[in-house]
Amino acid sequence: MRIGVVTFPGSLDDVDARRAVTFAGGEPVALWHADHDLREVDAVVLPGGFSYGDYLRCGAISRFSPVMTEVVAAARQGLPVLGICNGFQILCESHLLPGALIRNDHRRFVCRDQRLRIENNRTPWTSDYAENAEVSIVLKNGEGGYVADERTLDALEGEGRVVARYLDGNPNGSLRDIAGISNERGNVVGLMPHPEHAIEDLCGPGTDGLGFFTSVLRSLVDA
Amino acid sequence: MARVVVDVMLKPEILDPQGKAVQGALPRLGFAGISDVRQGKRFELEVDGELTDERLAEVHEIAEKLLSNPVIEDFSVYVEEFADDEDDEQ
Numbered sequence: 001m002r003i004g005v006v007t008f009p010g011s012l013d014d015v016d017a018r019r020a021v022t023f024a025g026g027e028p029v030a031l032w033h034a035d036h037d038l039r040e041v042d043a044v045v046l047p048g049g050f051s052y053g054d055y056l057r058c059g060a061i062s063r064f065s066p067v068m069t070e071v072v073a074a075a076r077q078g079l080p081v082l083g084i085c086n087g088f089q090i091l092c093e094s095h096l097l098p099g100a101l102i103r104n105d106h107r108r109f110v111c112r113d114q115r116l117r118i119e120n121n122r123t124p125w126t127s128d129y130a131e132n133a134e135v136s137i138v139l140k141n142g143e144g145g146y147v148a149d150e151r152t153l154d155a156l157e158g159e160g161r162v163v164a165r166y167l168d169g170n171p172n173g174s175l176r177d178i179a180g181i182s183n184e185r186g187n188v189v190g191l192m193p194h195p196e197h198a199i200e201d202l203c204g205p206g207t208d209g210l211g212f213f214t215s216v217l218r219s220l221v222d223a
Numbered sequence: 224m225a226r227v228v229v230d231v232m233l234k235p236e237i238l239d240p241q242g243k244a245v246q247g248a249l250p251r252l253g254f255a256g257i258s259d260v261r262q263g264k265r266f267e268l269e270v271d272g273e274l275t276d277e278r279l280a281e282v283h284e285i286a287e288k289l290l291s292n293p294v295i296e297d298f299s300v301y302v303e304e305f306a307d308d309e310d311d312e313q
Contacts, residue, residue: 060292099294107241147294148294
């Protein structure tokens with residue numbers, strides 16, 4: 001299975017994301033922001049970092065890059081897309097996901113091992129987790145506060161689209177402790193923490209993040 | 224040639240940590256009586272040719288599509304009037 005990982009100018013975690021795909025047993029495919037095609041990948045990861053220097057707003061310029069035109073169209077057709085951190089911001093700016101991510105309420109960059117609850121294991125990115133599994137995954141962001149209006153938040157909760165929620169304290173001011181959400185169909189998932197940094201015991205808090213990558217590979221095989 | 228200014232501000236209900244940081248610095252500098260600070264962005268667009276209603280509508284579209292994120296921000300568009308065009312050669 002071919003999993004595309006997009007590199008934007010300023011992406012930082014594209015290499016780790018490709019490595020995580022390999023660890024999970026998939027074939028990583030490097031995609032470039034100026035590409036006009038997705039090279040027949042079966043799923044796409046938008047990695048973390050500071051694409052286009054976070055100029056204007058995080059993810060605002062990336063949204064209009066050529067590759068994102070293709071990603072948005074394919075996501076609407078059901079292609080699994082995972083946006084991690086900056087990738088989550090890009091998905092919100094692209095209107096593939098509702099809401100927005102703003103500066104952490106405490107104004108400091110946060111970098112720590114974060115406890116999470118995986119509340120929706122019905123997405124192609126989370127199906128390998130037990131329902132309400134509690135995991136520990138690296139979190140590192142300066143603008144990770146998830147915001148949306150009350151109606152949107154109620155809809156996300158009511159439709160089971162809160163994919164992951166922060167445990168043991170809110171690290172960035174995200175409303176309702178939201179760490180990750182999905183679109184209505186479930187194929188598009190945005191996540192602030194970094195599962196690609198938690199795939200092996202040697203470096204990182206454990207292997208709890210690997211499930212995102214094994215999940216999508218299994219979902220693609222089953223599909 | 225006309226200059227159109229777009230101001231973008233976070234919606235009132237959205238927390239503005241940067242504004243709060245600025246406000247917090249004021250008493251330390253000896254400035255009292257500022258009850259709130261909100262930080263925004265100002266864009267100056269130099270529009271070629273005559274500024275028609277169509278061109279102005281286009282600037283509105285630019286503001287809505289790119290310069291602001293309507294989920295968290297409001298924007299306002301206005302044409303900047305020069306006090307004396309003759310002196311504005313610079």
